[in-house]
Amino acid sequence: MTAPVEAGAKGVGASLPRKEDDRLMRGRGEYVANRRVVGLQEVAFVRSPMAHARVLAVRKPEGAEQQVFVLADLDGVKPIRAVCGLPGFRVSELQVLAGDIVRYVGEPIAMCVAATRAEAEDLAELVEVDLEPLPVVADMLAALTPDSPKVHAHWDRNAFLESMVDDDLSTVKRDAAIVVRRTVRTARQCMAPIEGRAVVAEYDRRLDQLVVHSATQMPHINRTGIAECLGIDQASVRVVAPDVGGGFGYKGILLAEEICLGWYARRTGRPVRWLEDRYEHLSGNANCREHHYDITGYADASGRLLGIDCEAVVDAGAYSLYPFSACLESAQVSSILPGPYVMDRYRCHTYAAATNKPPILPYRGVARTGVCFAMELVLDAIAREAGREPWEVRMANVVPSDAMPYTNITNKYFDSGDYPECLRRTVAALDVPAWRARQTRGEPDGRRVGIGLAIFCEQAAHGTSVYHGWGIPMVPGHEQCFARLSPDGALELRIGTHSHGQGMETTLAQVANEVLGIDPARVRLIHGDTALTPYSTGTWGSRSMVMSGGAVAAACTVIAERVKAIAAHLLEAAPADLELADGDVRVTGTDHSMTLQEVAHAWYRQPQRMPPDIDPAGLETTAGYKAVRDTGTFSYACHACAVAVDTELGTVEILDYVIVEDGGTLVNPMIVDGQVYGGLAQGIGSALFEEMPFNADAQPLASTLADYMLPGATEMPTVRMEHMTIPSPITRFGQKGIGEGGAVAPPAAIANAVNDALHDLGVEITECPITPRRLLAALAEAKAGR
Amino acid sequence: MTRIALKVNGQAVDRDVAPRRNLVDFLRDELNLTGTNVGCEHGVCGACTLEIDGAPARSCIAFAVACDGASVRTIEGFDDDPVMIELRAAFNREHALQCGYCTPGMLVTARDIVTRLPDADEARIREELSGNLCRCTGYVGIVRAIVSVMAARKSSSGGR
Ligand code: FES
Numbered sequence A: 001m002t003a004p005v006e007a008g009a010k011g012v013g014a015s016l017p018r019k020e021d022d023r024l025m026r027g028r029g030e031y032v033a034n035r036r037v038v039g040l041q042e043v044a045f046v047r048s049p050m051a052h053a054r055v056l057a058v059r060k061p062e063g064a065e066q067q068v069f070v071l072a073d074l075d076g077v078k079p080i081r082a083v084c085g086l087p088g089f090r091v092s093e094l095q096v097l098a099g100d101i102v103r104y105v106g107e108p109i110a111m112c113v114a115a116t117r118a119e120a121e122d123l124a125e126l127v128e129v130d131l132e133p134l135p136v137v138a139d140m141l142a143a144l145t146p147d148s149p150k151v152h153a154h155w156d157r158n159a160f161l162e163s164m165v166d167d168d169l170s171t172v173k174r175d176a177a178i179v180v181r182r183t184v185r186t187a188r189q190c191m192a193p194i195e196g197r198a199v200v201a202e203y204d205r206r207l208d209q210l211v212v213h214s215a216t217q218m219p220h221i222n223r224t225g226i227a228e229c230l231g232i233d234q235a236s237v238r239v240v241a242p243d244v245g246g247g248f249g250y251k252g253i254l255l256a257e258e259i260c261l262g263w264y265a266r267r268t269g270r271p272v273r274w275l276e277d278r279y280e281h282l283s284g285n286a287n288c289r290e291h292h293y294d295i296t297g298y299a300d301a302s303g304r305l306l307g308i309d310c311e312a313v314v315d316a317g318a319y320s321l322y323p324f325s326a327c328l329e330s331a332q333v334s335s336i337l338p339g340p341y342v343m344d345r346y347r348c349h350t351y352a353a354a355t356n357k358p359p360i361l362p363y364r365g366v367a368r369t370g371v372c373f374a375m376e377l378v379l380d381a382i383a384r385e386a387g388r389e390p391w392e393v394r395m396a397n398v399v400p401s402d403a404m405p406y407t408n409i410t411n412k413y414f415d416s417g418d419y420p421e422c423l424r425r426t427v428a429a430l431d432v433p434a435w436r437a438r439q440t441r442g443e444p445d446g447r448r449v450g451i452g453l454a455i456f457c458e459q460a461a462h463g464t465s466v467y468h469g470w471g472i473p474m475v476p477g478h479e480q481c482f483a484r485l486s487p488d489g490a491l492e493l494r495i496g497t498h499s500h501g502q503g504m505e506t507t508l509a510q511v512a513n514e515v516l517g518i519d520p521a522r523v524r525l526i527h528g529d530t531a532l533t534p535y536s537t538g539t540w541g542s543r544s545m546v547m548s549g550g551a552v553a554a555a556c557t558v559i560a561e562r563v564k565a566i567a568a569h570l571l572e573a574a575p576a577d578l579e580l581a582d583g584d585v586r587v588t589g590t591d592h593s594m595t596l597q598e599v600a601h602a603w604y605r606q607p608q609r610m611p612p613d614i615d616p617a618g619l620e621t622t623a624g625y626k627a628v629r630d631t632g633t634f635s636y637a638c639h640a641c642a643v644a645v646d647t648e649l650g651t652v653e654i655l656d657y658v659i660v661e662d663g664g665t666l667v668n669p670m671i672v673d674g675q676v677y678g679g680l681a682q683g684i685g686s687a688l689f690e691e692m693p694f695n696a697d698a699q700p701l702a703s704t705l706a707d708y709m710l711p712g713a714t715e716m717p718t719v720r721m722e723h724m725t726i727p728s729p730i731t732r733f734g735q736k737g738i739g740e741g742g743a744v745a746p747p748a749a750i751a752n753a754v755n756d757a758l759h760d761l762g763v764e765i766t767e768c769p770i771t772p773r774r775l776l777a778a779l780a781e782a783k784a785g786r
Numbered sequence B: 001m002t003r004i005a006l007k008v009n010g011q012a013v014d015r016d017v018a019p020r021r022n023l024v025d026f027l028r029d030e031l032n033l034t035g036t037n038v039g040c041e042h043g044v045c046g047a048c049t050l051e052i053d054g055a056p057a058r059s060c061i062a063f064a065v066a067c068d069g070a071s072v073r074t075i076e077g078f079d080d081d082p083v084m085i086e087l088r089a090a091f092n093r094e095h096a097l098q099c100g101y102c103t104p105g106m107l108v109t110a111r112d113i114v115t116r117l118p119d120a121d122e123a124r125i126r127e128e129l130s131g132n133l134c135r136c137t138g139y140v141g142i143v144r145a146i147v148s149v150m151a152a153r154k155s156s157s158g159g160r
């Protein structure tokens, strides 16, 4: 579909260095906290110290009535509701400041405003809050038992939603020579972008408009949500997301804090800001990844999968938040658990459990990381039973190459790919026989070596039918781009998605180059401002390169036609004989040409030169895009690694790590690599380090980055990566969403390697992160049991 | 309030500061030098790394009053620094930044590694970077960039 990239090429397929780097490297990034506003005040929130309590009283410090605000002050403000459209959903309401009940540690109770954050915190300390403790629901499994106390008193069960993909398993139960049943668990995590959340709210008197600068991935969604909660017209709200210091899902949310600050700025006319600190982030926003699986795999004697039966619980926390709701994660679990495999029967019962913990948000990979972990552990267990290499068992079970495109057992449409080839290349790159030989020799230092792999496929850029099917309150539709060739021949692009590390200022300029032949240096991307850009659900779900890339191409195609129409007249040629390249419009096969700048100059400044029938819409347009199908692209990857396990210390060292990935046509391979490496680091965090423990009172136990371990440079192995570039048949250039995949497979691949190293000791890890404490406990347990 | 006199990016600064004011807030909010970012405010992430008297320091756990008489250099003060120019080119070439939030602190640390430990190998570089967290890049491009600047400096200095 795409020609090989020529040297010096700047279009789709070029590893163009990023346009955005220079300002960021000189300290000229404009993050929300950098915004300077005269008279800016700062906010500190009083937050709940208890996970579940009745709020008896909140007393403001004397004389501070105009600086401290509670729910009763916020007249006209509505709670945040995110109602899933699936039947049986139990509705929660999050008051933006606590009402009668607080339901997790960190829930905002009062807003304190002062000249500086330090003074606002001083004030917060003086606010007296009387809480009457209520029974706490700290664990998702206990939450679902009939006698559990309730997170929401009027609910009959602590579950936002229960759902079922049902199937008759009697034949597979009868026929299976191998049955493996495992209990699998993943820990609660913090997404931990290095920049926390940040909000500056101002009131523009001239426009009667609330202007909110927010570190968000989805400014238009925040605008809609803020307007609805404040009960005002959307025209009265503008949201700006300037440079944002990493998202990963953490900033894909309508915040209670945004609404509080917005209310204050409108009420008083005074600007105000809140910058989330790390303590607030860690103690109140560990909000992702916590899954539990009771999963059984049925296979024949050779390890061919016959069926999967699973009961999965997702700890969705205390409230359903906008826009993804408490159900996205559990809905994903049941629909994607089968992964890249073919099977005859599949049954999955999922629960989005409610607990007194922070409300869940979709973290990079969303449910895929947990699902891949559960499924791939089961595949390895089956391989052990069958006495075969894990990769061989996978080879026997993945969708065969010639079956693509393939509709799987949950009706997912795999648009393209070659899973067996991906496996083959990964196994070759890791050199399995060499590791097996090394295992036999043993390590001189007494550590145990193991190898493991994991393969997954990843639905990305999924659209209307998928989100509607999951009942999510936000359903993406078409994506738009506004494009304008300006009088000097430069191109302005405006998009509604947001770039917060993905490098879209560069990649979308490459798309424009591909279509218009314009130098990417002459393309300026405007994004992150609801006043300047088309409406969009924003950046999430690895959708931007597919959706905004498609929209930019569509808009540039329109501009190209209009440029040709003008140039045809000026060059006295037929539009069909013109081509666009290197910033010129050329009569094909001749040296008769004019520059884009000359065309633009003529259109804007010499309209007398235009023919009478020229399209009056000129050199600007808004064009929309939707992929050929809205079922999403299916990128996929196989991760394989070798580890050395120290059974004395319980530590795991990654000795080698290989990734073979298919992201379809790579718009900018350097940036794709960067996305995968970054995801991998987060996945290694999930596998080995990152965990927010809660005690029985649902108190978070890690409140600094010294307790919550993020991977550093020394924890990252050297990675080898190969790309397969099978184009997606459903997207503009064949590109597939790849922003999340790196974070999906590491826990599975690493756990499988650890289990490979330890299985003759009778150890099988089924929980992550695989911390020394967990590993040593498993070793001790195995020893005691033998 | 306490009166302090210090140098910031070569300029003399004379101000009253509250004793509890940390250096990074002082620089950002009072001197409008917003290039230094704040990630944790407890000395772990390294986003706020800058130079105090020529050595890398965490400005979130340094009090402004403690910098009386010191010479402070923030990312803005490295615009024309020859080593930083090389590092910026390498960071760009090797895709060593995504969101850019850790980058100013990362560059200050990188410059320190390059100048202080010209012979460091990759393992040592990683160790030296362990006080700077990046959530976006997986450190791959960062390490490559530093390695490449060191190699280039060695070959241009005649491979000492
Ligand atoms: S902000 Fe200073 S070390 Fe994190």
Ligand code: FES
Pocket: A194, A245, A246, A501, B096, B097, B098, B099, B100, B101, B102, B103, B133, B134, B135, B136, B137
């Ligand atoms: S580039 Fe985002 S934290 Fe390093």
